Amino acid sequence: MAETQELTQATENMSLEQNITPWEVEGAVVDGVQQAIDYDKLVKQFGTRKIDDALLERFETATGQKPHLYLRRGIFFSHRELEKILERYEQGKPFYLYTGRGPSRGHMHIGHMMPFIFCKWLQDVFDCPLVVQLTDDEKFLFKNDLTLEQANEYAFNTVREIAAIGFKPEKTFIFSDIEYMGGAFYRNVLRISRMVTYSTAKASFGFKESDHIGKIHFPSIEAAPAFCSSFPDIFGERKDVPCLIPCGIDQDPYFRLTRDVSQRLKHKKPSLIHARFLPALQGSTSKMSSSNDVSAIFMSDTPAQIKKKINRYAFSGGRTSLDEHRMYGGNPDVDVPFQYLTYFLDDDKEIEDLAEGYRKGEITSGEMKARCIAVIQEFVGKFQEREAAITDADVKNFMDPVYPRPYTALAKK
Amino acid sequence: MAETQELTQATENMSLEQNITPWEVEGAVVDGVQQAIDYDKLVKQFGTRKIDDALLERFETATGQKPHLYLRRGIFFSHRELEKILERYEQGKPFYLYTGRGPSRGHMHIGHMMPFIFCKWLQDVFDCPLVVQLTDDEKFLFKNDLTLEQANEYAFNTVREIAAIGFKPEKTFIFSDIEYMGGAFYRNVLRISRMVTYSTAKASFGFKESDHIGKIHFPSIEAAPAFCSSFPDIFGERKDVPCLIPCGIDQDPYFRLTRDVSQRLKHKKPSLIHARFLPALQGSTSKMSSSNDVSAIFMSDTPAQIKKKINRYAFSGGRTSLDEHRMYGGNPDVDVPFQYLTYFLDDDKEIEDLAEGYRKGEITSGEMKARCIAVIQEFVGKFQEREAAITDADVKNFMDPVYPRPYTALAKK
Numbered sequence: 131m132a133e134t135q136e137l138t139q140a141t142e143n144m145s146l147e148q149n150i151t152p153w154e155v156e157g158a159v160v161d162g163v164q165q166a167i168d169y170d171k172l173v174k175q176f177g178t179r180k181i182d183d184a185l186l187e188r189f190e191t192a193t194g195q196k197p198h199l200y201l202r203r204g205i206f207f208s209h210r211e212l213e214k215i216l217e218r219y220e221q222g223k224p225f226y227l228y229t230g231r232g233p234s235r236g237h238m239h240i241g242h243m244m245p246f247i248f249c250k251w252l253q254d255v256f257d258c259p260l261v262v263q264l265t266d267d268e269k270f271l272f273k274n275d276l277t278l279e280q281a282n283e284y285a286f287n288t289v290r291e292i293a294a295i296g297f298k299p300e301k302t303f304i305f306s307d308i309e310y311m312g313g314a315f316y317r318n319v320l321r322i323s324r325m326v327t328y329s330t331a332k333a334s335f336g337f338k339e340s341d342h343i344g345k346i347h348f349p350s351i352e353a354a355p356a357f358c359s360s361f362p363d364i365f366g367e368r369k370d371v372p373c374l375i376p377c378g379i380d381q382d383p384y385f386r387l388t389r390d391v392s393q394r395l396k397h398k399k400p401s402l403i404h405a406r407f408l409p410a411l412q413g414s415t416s417k418m419s420s421s422n423d424v425s426a427i428f429m430s431d432t433p434a435q436i437k438k439k440i441n442r443y444a445f446s447g448g449r450t451s452l453d454e455h456r457m458y459g460g461n462p463d464v465d466v467p468f469q470y471l472t473y474f475l476d477d478d479k480e481i482e483d484l485a486e487g488y489r490k491g492e493i494t495s496g497e498m499k500a501r502c503i504a505v506i507q508e509f510v511g512k513f514q515e516r517e518a519a520i521t522d523a524d525v526k527n528f529m530d531p532v533y534p535r536p537y538t539a540l541a542k543k
Numbered sequence: 544m545a546e547t548q549e550l551t552q553a554t555e556n557m558s559l560e561q562n563i564t565p566w567e568v569e570g571a572v573v574d575g576v577q578q579a580i581d582y583d584k585l586v587k588q589f590g591t592r593k594i595d596d597a598l599l600e601r602f603e604t605a606t607g608q609k610p611h612l613y614l615r616r617g618i619f620f621s622h623r624e625l626e627k628i629l630e631r632y633e634q635g636k637p638f639y640l641y642t643g644r645g646p647s648r649g650h651m652h653i654g655h656m657m658p659f660i661f662c663k664w665l666q667d668v669f670d671c672p673l674v675v676q677l678t679d680d681e682k683f684l685f686k687n688d689l690t691l692e693q694a695n696e697y698a699f700n701t702v703r704e705i706a707a708i709g710f711k712p713e714k715t716f717i718f719s720d721i722e723y724m725g726g727a728f729y730r731n732v733l734r735i736s737r738m739v740t741y742s743t744a745k746a747s748f749g750f751k752e753s754d755h756i757g758k759i760h761f762p763s764i765e766a767a768p769a770f771c772s773s774f775p776d777i778f779g780e781r782k783d784v785p786c787l788i789p790c791g792i793d794q795d796p797y798f799r800l801t802r803d804v805s806q807r808l809k810h811k812k813p814s815l816i817h818a819r820f821l822p823a824l825q826g827s828t829s830k831m832s833s834s835n836d837v838s839a840i841f842m843s844d845t846p847a848q849i850k851k852k853i854n855r856y857a858f859s860g861g862r863t864s865l866d867e868h869r870m871y872g873g874n875p876d877v878d879v880p881f882q883y884l885t886y887f888l889d890d891d892k893e894i895e896d897l898a899e900g901y902r903k904g905e906i907t908s909g910e911m912k913a914r915c916i917a918v919i920q921e922f923v924g925k926f927q928e929r930e931a932a933i934t935d936a937d938v939k940n941f942m943d944p945v946y947p948r949p950y951t952a953l954a955k956k
Contacts, residue, residue, distance in 0.1 A: 267733055274737070278730055308733070312725025317691055320680055320721070323757030324687070328741070331756050343744050344736030347760035 148172075150380050151336060153272065155407060157415040164415040166464075169207060169379070169406055176382050178208040178404060185212065192216040198251045199476050200405070206248060208379060208404040210389065215374045215401045219256060226364075227252055228355050228373040228400070230263035230381075231292070233284035233306075238291050239426035240506065241408035241418035243513075244473065245376050246295045248405070252376065259301045259364055261373075263355045264288055267307040271344040282308045289525050291429060294517035297528075303364065304528045307351060315360045318395075323350035325391040334383045352381075353388040356400040363532050372398035379404040409469055413445035429514070433507045440467060440503050447488070448495030459491040460498075467495075467502035474505050561585075563793050564749060566685065568820060570828040577828040579877075582620060582792070582819055589795050591621040591817060598625065605629040611664045612889050613818070619661060621792060621817040623802065628787045628814045632669060639777075640665055641768050641786040641813070643676035643794075644705070646697035646719075651704050652839035653919065654821035654831035656926075657886065658789050659708045661818070665789065672714045672777055674786075676768045677701055680720040684757040695721045702938050704842060707930035710941075716777065717941045720764060728773045731808075736763035738804040747796045765794075766801040769813040776945050785811035792817040822882055826858035842927070846920045853880060853916050860901070861908030872904035873911075880908075880915035887918050 146159040148168060157165045173180055181204070186197050193216075200206045218225050229245050231238075253260050266285035270278050285306035292304055311319075326349060331337055337346050354360045358371040365371050375385055385402050392399045407417030410425035418426045424443050427436055447465030449455035462468040462485040472481060484501065487493035559572040561581060570578045586593055594617070599610050606629075613619045631638050642658050644651075666673050679698040683691050698719035705717055724732075739762060744750055750759050767773045771784040778784050788798055798815055805812045820830030823838035831839045837856050840849055860878030862868035875881040875898040885894060897914065900906035 270733055271737055278733060308730065310725075311729045312723075316724045317721065320683055320691060320757060323760065324684055324755050326756050327753050328750070328756060328759055329752045332752070337741070339742045339745070340740050342737050343739050343741060343760045343763060344733060346741055347736065347756045350756060 152380050152384065155380055155417045166414040167407065167417075172379055173208050176208075176379070176386070178210055178379075178382065178402070181207055181209055181212070181403075185209070188213065188216055192220050193255050195255050198248060199478075200244070200248050200251075200473075202478065203472050203481075204406075205244070205473060206376065206403050206405050210385075210402040211399065212374070212401050212403055214372070214399075218372070224258070224371050225256075226258050226358065226371060226373045227256075227260040228263070228375045229260070229377060230265055230352070230355070231288060232265045232269050233281065233288040234269065234420050235280070235284055236420060237428045237430040238288065239418055239420055239428045240470075240474075240510070241426065242420075243295070243429065244405055244408055245378065246292060248376050250295050250297055252374070253298060253301065257298075257301075259303070260297060261355050261361060261364075262292055262302070262304040263352070264304065264306045265352065267311070267351060268348055270308075271342070271348055278308065282306060285309075286525070289528060290520050291517060293520045293524050293528050294513055296516065299524065299527055302528055303361065303531065305531065306529070309529070310531060311351075314362045315354055318354040318357050318360045319350045321395055322353045322388075322391055323347060325394055326350065326387060330387070334387055349384055349387055352384045353391070356385065356388045357392070357395060357397045359397065361531075369397050372400060374401045374403060376403045376405065378407060380407075408473060409445075409466055411439060411443040411445065411466055413464065413466060414469065427506060427510070429510055429517075431510060433511065436507050436510060437503045440470075440499050440506070444470075444499060444502070446495045446499075448498070449491075452494060455494060456491045459489045460493075460495060462488045462498075465495070465498060467499045470502050471498075471505060474509050475501075565793050565796065568793055568830045579827040580820065580830075585792055586621050589621075589792070589799070591623055591792075591795065591815070594620055594622055594625070594816075598622070601626065601629060605633050606668050608668050611661060612891075613657070613661050613664075613886075615891065616885050616894075617819075618657070618886060619789065619816050619818050623798075623815040624812065625787070625814050625816055627785070627812075631785070637671070637784050638669075639671050639771065639784060639786045640669075640673040641676070641788045642673070642790060643678055643765070643768070644701060645678045645682050646694065646701040647682065647833050648693070648697055649833060650841045650843040651701070652831055652833055652841045653883075653887075653923070654839065655833075656708070656842065657818055657821055658791065659705060661789050663708050663710055665787070666711060666714065670711075670714075672716070673710060674768050674774060674777075675705060675715070675717040676765070677717065677719045678765065680724070680764060681761055683721075684755070684761055691721065695719060698722075699938070702941060703933050704930060706933045706937050706941050707926055709929065712937065712940055715941055716774065716944065718944065719942070722942070723944060724764075727775045728767055731767040731770050731773045732763045734808055735766045735801075735804055736760060738807060739763065739800060743800070747800055762797055762800055765797045766804070769798065769801045770805070770808060770810045772810065774944075782810050785813060787814045787816060789816045790818065791820060793820075821886060822858075822879055824852060824856040824858065824879055826877065826879060827882065840919060840923070842923055842930075844923060846924065849920050849923060850916045853883075853912050853919070857883075857912060857915070859908045859912075861911070862904075865907060868907060869904045873901045873906075873908060875901045875911075878908070878911060880911045883915050884911075884918060887922050888914075 144159060144162045148158040149156045150172060157167045186201060189197050215225055227249055229249050231242065249260055264285040266281040270276055270281040289304050328346065331346055331349055356373055356375060358365040359369050382404060385400060389399045410416045410418045412425055420426055427439055444466040447461035449458055449460060468484060468488060471484060475481060484493060488498060557572060557575050561571040562569045563585060570580045599614055602610050628638055640662055642662050662673055677698040679694040683689055683694040702717050741759065744759055744762055769786055769788060771778040772782050795817060798813060802812045823829045823831045825838055833839055840852055857879040860874035862871055862873060881897060881901060884897060888894060897906060901911060
């Protein structure tokens with residue numbers, strides 16, 4: 131009996147640090163209570179810089195474009211040397227975008243869309259090439275029950291979805307690692323792997339001796355597309371074209387390592403811009419995950435499914451009764467439907483009004499959910515229309531490493 | 544003073560185990576004296592089997608061929624399941640040969656020739672396909688001062704030399720890892736790497752935490768050609784064609800690991816046949832090495848260079864004076880010129896006569912050297928004639944992964 135009490139107390143007092151790696155994203159646990167992810171702490175821990183108003187102004191001056199809502203609202207909140215890319219843009223010097231995705235079974239969810247939506251906007255603003263790495267090899271290496279054929283098939287399915295984002299076909303190369311490995315890409319993988327010791331990889335990713343050598347070697351493969359010489363069909367013999375990598379903050383360890391080796395490889399350091407995670411339907415203590423079906427809204431969901439999921443599962447910052455809500459107001463900061471609106475509703479004025487109205491109790495949880503449902507239904511619906519229009523030829527073109535495209539001009543500049 | 548004495552004694556009493564890894568080959572040191580490599584000990588340590596007379600008879604019965612001098616003289620002395628290959632040969636079932644080479648600067652030496660000479664003989668006897676892996680990536684990974692371009696260039700230079708051995712062009716595929724990486728080969732590399740933990744690799748190869756992740760991952764790449772599905776242009780969709788790997792005994796750790804994973808990969812275990820090392824000119828405590836110019840006779844050496852090297856550097860088992868030699872006789876077992884003759888002179892009777900005459904003091908060290916010089920000059924000379932006849936088109940054909948050759952028939956069987 132005494133023992134049981136002690137155990138209970140131990141659990142209640144249990145505290146765990148937050149754990150953010152490329153494979154796990156979990157908020158801290160304080161006295162047994164799961165906390166939201168502390169992004170300021172991550173910025174300190176990883177040694178990145180927060181995106182501040184001055185940088186946003188700089189962005190607007192350089193590009194003549196109002197920053198994307200993800201920038202205005204601190205969704206892409208952190209960076210490494212973003213200003214260097216802006217400088218190059220001002221000077222008319224080339225650069226490219228690099229992002230990636232670990233293809234999984236089934237469709238992408240709205241959280242997966244974020245870096246791609248942002249990349250599309252960046253590609254429109256900068257009119258620059260984009261390379262998208264599909265790490266089907268990583269998925270195979272990190273999921274023991276997955277066959278290589280499955281991982282590779284997921285990659286091909288994913289291309290269709292990525293193509294539906296609306297990237298410029300003549301400036302976008304989407305590749306599966308399994309398919310593209312070889313040639314200049316493999317050469318860079320080799321060069322990188324010679325510069326990263328097991329100790330360093332262990333310190334960066336927490337590898338253990340029981341981990342297999344495929345896993346331990348994988349960071350070389352995620353690093354390689356950050357070097358333009360991995361894409362001779364786009365950049366020719368050039369080594370001086372840097373990239374900007376929009377990614378989830380959890381991917382930063384890969385690119386810290388990439389930045390470390392870039393000078394020895396005689397390439398420019400990649401710049402980074404980091405996103406927060408889209409919260410799971412259940413709240414901001416964890417990120418939306420495709421392995422948890424009720425945590426996610428998929429790009430293949432019907433309007434009815436979207437409606438049902440948000441109504442049933444979305445964590446509400448409202449009060450337990452309508453009377454109480456009207457009296458004391460709700461909390462938009464933890465309200466998942468409101469959070470989702472901040473990701474998908476461009477109108478700043480409406481966002482402000484919704485937050486204020488919610489705090490005052492003028493807008494109910496049901497009304498907030500209804501608005502969220504409408505916005506996400508529209509977003510997903512439009513995506514599905516575009517996806518239906520993607521042909522096999524489009525997929526083939528996006529995956530063709532031999533760029534029959536204007537940007538080959540870069541190779542000659 | 545006392546300290547110096549102690550140090551001297553420590554050195555004199557110093558004993559070290561023999562150290563045989565894919566990167567280092569050193570005999571034991573007993574009481575400060577370097578010993579010849581103890582091959583019986585290696586057989587025990589690695590858990591291989593010695594090739595005995597019964598197996599040689601079996602070989603002769605199965606193939607109808609007198610075993611090669613390397614077999615008769617215990618130069619290829621150890622194996623793993625060689626009998627399974629003989630069984631398949633008797634049953635008319637397909638198999639292939641797999642060997643490799645880490646290409647280095649400059650020409651091959653006569654020690655490098657051994658596995659290839661043996662492979663040519665096996666290919667003639669069995670009339671089977673041969674794949675030759677040039678591990679230019681390994682060379683790059685294990686030599687920090689080497690550029691990738693250099694390693695790759697060495698591979699191409701090496702193809703010309705290997706082609707000059709006289710392999711059947713229609714059944715021989717020679718590939719550089721750097722060039723061939725990708726496709727089915729990369730898929731097998733991935734599959735293998737997922738099955739080998741860092742602990743296992745550490746135990747097999749002695750990796751340390753300060754080693755880089757390229758090195759640690761490399762065993763997956765040397766293992767992959769042992770699986771026929773790495774070569775779809777030769778074997779089509781088949782997974783059931785095993786290989787026989789003739790190699791130096793130092794390469795056994797790679798293939799022990801390969802055999803361990805083969806069943807989980809649904810492939811047949813490779814069989815192995817292991818060679819002793821060709822001794823350095825200085826004697827059988829170390830192997831001939833291209834990084835030590837005076838230890839080696841190169842395939843590019845002129846007759847005069849061969850003569851000079853053997854006369855000047857070859858360790859002699861003769862006595863210090865001619866009178867003593869005539870009186871007490873020499874020791875052919877440690878005499879490097881005699882040892883070389885056992886590798887390159889096919890005539891068993893002459894070998895016996897030379898050994899006996901040497902023991903009796905009837906044959907002098909000078910005469911033994913002269914015979915050795917003549918045999919090696921002829922061997923190298925004939926090689927150089929063949930090499931001069933190798934065209935760029937021959938090199939291209941050997942390296943063409945798309946087999947325009949009869950053995951594609953295998954894919955359909």
